Amino acid sequence: MTTYVAIITAMCIVVLVLWMARQFNKNKKFYKAIPGPLPLPILGNALEFGSTTKLLHTLHKYEKKYGEIYKIQIGPISNVIVRAVQSTQKTLVIVVSDHKFLEYILSSMKLLSKSKGYDFLRPWLGTGLLTSDGIKWKKHRKILTWAFHFQILKESIGIFETCITKLVEKLQTETGKTAVDVYPYVTLCTLDIICESTMGVTINAQDDDQSEYVQSVKAMTRIIIERAFSPLQMYDFLYPLTRNYYTQRKALKILHDKSNTVIRQTLQKLQNKETNATEDDDCGIKKRTPFLDLLLNARVDGRSLTQEEIREEVDTFMFEGHDTTASAISFTLFCLANHENVQEKVFNEQQKIFNCKDDSTTTYDDLQNMKYLELVIKESLRLYPSVPVYSRNLCDELKYDGIIFPRGVALLIFAYGIHRNSKFADIDGKLPYSYIPFSAGPRNCIGQKFAMLEIKCTISKILRKFKLKPAIPQHTLVLAAESVLKSANGVKISLDLRQ
Ligand code: HEM
Numbered sequence: 097m098t099t100y101v102a103i104i105t106a107m108c109i110v111v112l113v114l115w116m117a118r119q120f121n122k123n124k125k126f127y128k129a130i131p132g133p134l135p136l137p138i139l140g141n142a143l144e145f146g147s148t149t150k151l152l153h154t155l156h157k158y159e160k161k162y163g164e165i166y167k168i169q170i171g172p173i174s175n176v177i178v179r180a181v182q183s184t185q186k187t188l189v190i191v192v193s194d195h196k197f198l199e200y201i202l203s204s205m206k207l208l209s210k211s212k213g214y215d216f217l218r219p220w221l222g223t224g225l226l227t228s229d230g231i232k233w234k235k236h237r238k239i240l241t242w243a244f245h246f247q248i249l250k251e252s253i254g255i256f257e258t259c260i261t262k263l264v265e266k267l268q269t270e271t272g273k274t275a276v277d278v279y280p281y282v283t284l285c286t287l288d289i290i291c292e293s294t295m296g297v298t299i300n301a302q303d304d305d306q307s308e309y310v311q312s313v314k315a316m317t318r319i320i321i322e323r324a325f326s327p328l329q330m331y332d333f334l335y336p337l338t339r340n341y342y343t344q345r346k347a348l349k350i351l352h353d354k355s356n357t358v359i360r361q362t363l364q365k366l367q368n369k370e371t372n373a374t375e376d377d378d379c380g381i382k383k384r385t386p387f388l389d390l391l392l393n394a395r396v397d398g399r400s401l402t403q404e405e406i407r408e409e410v411d412t413f414m415f416e417g418h419d420t421t422a423s424a425i426s427f428t429l430f431c432l433a434n435h436e437n438v439q440e441k442v443f444n445e446q447q448k449i450f451n452c453k454d455d456s457t458t459t460y461d462d463l464q465n466m467k468y469l470e471l472v473i474k475e476s477l478r479l480y481p482s483v484p485v486y487s488r489n490l491c492d493e494l495k496y497d498g499i500i501f502p503r504g505v506a507l508l509i510f511a512y513g514i515h516r517n518s519k520f521a522d523i524d525g526k527l528p529y530s531y532i533p534f535s536a537g538p539r540n541c542i543g544q545k546f547a548m549l550e551i552k553c554t555i556s557k558i559l560r561k562f563k564l565k566p567a568i569p570q571h572t573l574v575l576a577a578e579s580v581l582k583s584a585n586g587v588k589i590s591l592d593l594r595q
Contacts, residue, residue: 132167140169148576164194193513199529202537211487211506224412275567277586283422290417296385312347427480433564433589454560477533484512
C-alpha cells in the first residue's frame with residue numbers, strides 16, 4: 097500500500113515537473129521573442145507610467161526603441177515559478193501598434209474580453225456594453241445597434257441644434273480674448289446632448305455646471321483614472337481607506353438614482369401608452385427617447401431587460417458618449433485655429449451648404465454634405481484620438497506568428513502610436529487597421545455615426561459664427577491620457593466674431 101502511494105506521488109511530481117518545464121520553455125520563448133524595457137523588482141516598469149501625462153509619452157518612446165509589439169510589466173515582477181504558471185501573468189502588458197497584429201486582435205470573435213483596467217468602471221457602469229463580454233455583450237450589442245438606425249440619428253439633430261446654439265452663446269462671451277480654454281465649454285454641451293439623447297432629460301449642464309448631477313459625472317470620470325494610477329486606490333481592500341471611496345459612493349448614488357428614476361417614469365409612460373411627456377415630470381423628462389424605448393421594449397431569451405440591465409446601458413452611453421466627443425471637438429477646433437488655410441476651406445464649404453447664412457438650422461442632409469469637414473475631423477482624430485489606448489484580456493493562450501502569448505496577459509491597443517507611425521499612418525483605407533480611433537471589428541464603437549454627426553454639427557455652427565485663431569502666447573498642448581485624451585493645460589484658442 098505504502099509503495100503504491102509512493103509510486104503515485106512520484107508520478108504526480110514527475111508530471112507536475114514536466115508540465116512546469118513545458119510551460120517555462122514555452123514562456124521562455126515568449127519572453128525572448130517579445131522585447132521590452134527591463135522591469136525593476138516588485139515595481140516592474142510602473143515608475144515610468146506614474147501620471148496621465150507620462151503615459152503616452154512613455155509608450156511612444158518604447159515603441160520607437162522596441163518596435164510595434166513590446167512588453168511592459170506593471171507591478172510585481174514574475175519570477176521563474178510565476179512565469180511557469182500562466183494564469184498568474186496578471187501584470188504583464190503587451191503593447192501593440194503593429195497593423196497586422198491589430199487586425200488579428202480586433203477582427204477576432206474570440207478576443208473580446210476587456211482587461212482588468214476596465215474594472216474601475218464597473219461600480220458606475222456595471223456590465224454595460226463597454227465592460228461586459230460573452231453572451232450578455234453579444235445579445236445587448238444586437239439590441240443596441242438599432243439605437244443608431246439613421247431614422248433615430250436624424251431625430252437627434254434637433255437636440256444637437258438646441259444644445260450647440262447655447263454653446264455658441266456661451267463662447268460669444270469669450271470673443272476678443274487672446275486665449276480661451278474651449279474644453280470646459282464643449283464638455284458641458286456634449287453632456288447636455290447625451291443626457292437628452294439617451295434619457296430624454298434636460299440637465300442644463302451649460303447653465304448650471306455646479307448641479308450635483310454634473311459634479312457627480314465629473315467626480316466619477318476623475319476618480320476612475322486616479323484609481324488606475326494610485327497603488328492605494330487600485331486595490332479594492334485598500335480603497336475604502338481613501339477619500340475618493342466616499343466621494344465615489346455619494347456620486348454613484350446621485351447618478352444611479354437619476355437613471356433609475358428616468359427609467360421608471362419612462363416605463364410608466366410606456367405602459368400608459370403616452371407618446372409624449374411634458375416638461376412637468378418629476379425628473380424633467382422632455383420627450384421619450386427611442387434609445388430608452390428600445391431598451392424597455394427589448395426581449396432577451398423571452399424576457400424584458402431588468403431595471404439594472406437598462407440602467408447599466410444608460411450609464412454606459414452617458415459615460416462613453418460625452419467626454420469622447422468633447423475631446424474630438426476640442427482638438428479639432430485647436431487644429432483649425434492653428435491651420436488657417438484648412439479653416440478657410442472648411443468655412444467655404446459651410447458657406448456653400450448654408451448659402452452664407454450663419455444661423456440656419458442644420459439638417460441631416462447638410463451634415464452629409466460636409467465632406468471636407470469630415471476629412472478634417474478624421475485627421476484630428478488621427479493626431480488626437482479621443483480613446484488613445486484600449487485593451488483586451490487573453491482568456492486563453494494565443495498563438496500568433498509562431499509565438500505563444502500566455503493566458504492572462506493584457507493586450508494594450510496603442511491607437512495613438514499607430515496613428516503617428518509614418519510606416520502605417522493612412523486614413524484612405526489601404527491599411528484598414530492602421531486607423532482605429534473608433535476601434536474596429538466586432539467590438540468597435542457602436543456610437544461612431546452619432547459621434548460624427550454631433551462633431552460635424554458643433555464645428556459647423558461654431559465656424560459659421562467665429563473665426564478661430566491660435567492663442568497668444570502660442571499654446572502647446574500637454575497631452576494627458578485620462579478616461580479620454582485631454583490636454584493637462586487646456587485646449588486654448590482665440591475666437592473672433594465673424595462679420
Ligand atoms: C469621437 C467620439 C468617439 C470615439 C473616438 C469613440 C471611440 C471608441 C472606442 C475606441 C471604443 C472601443 C473601446 C474598447 O475597446 O474598450 C468605443 C466603444 C464604445 N463606444 Fe465609442 N467613441 C466615441 C463616441 C461614442 C458615442 C457618442 C457613444 C454613444 C452614444 C459611444 C458608445 C460606445 C460604446 C457603448 C462602446 C462599447 C461598444 C462595445 O464594446 O460593443 N461612443 N468607442
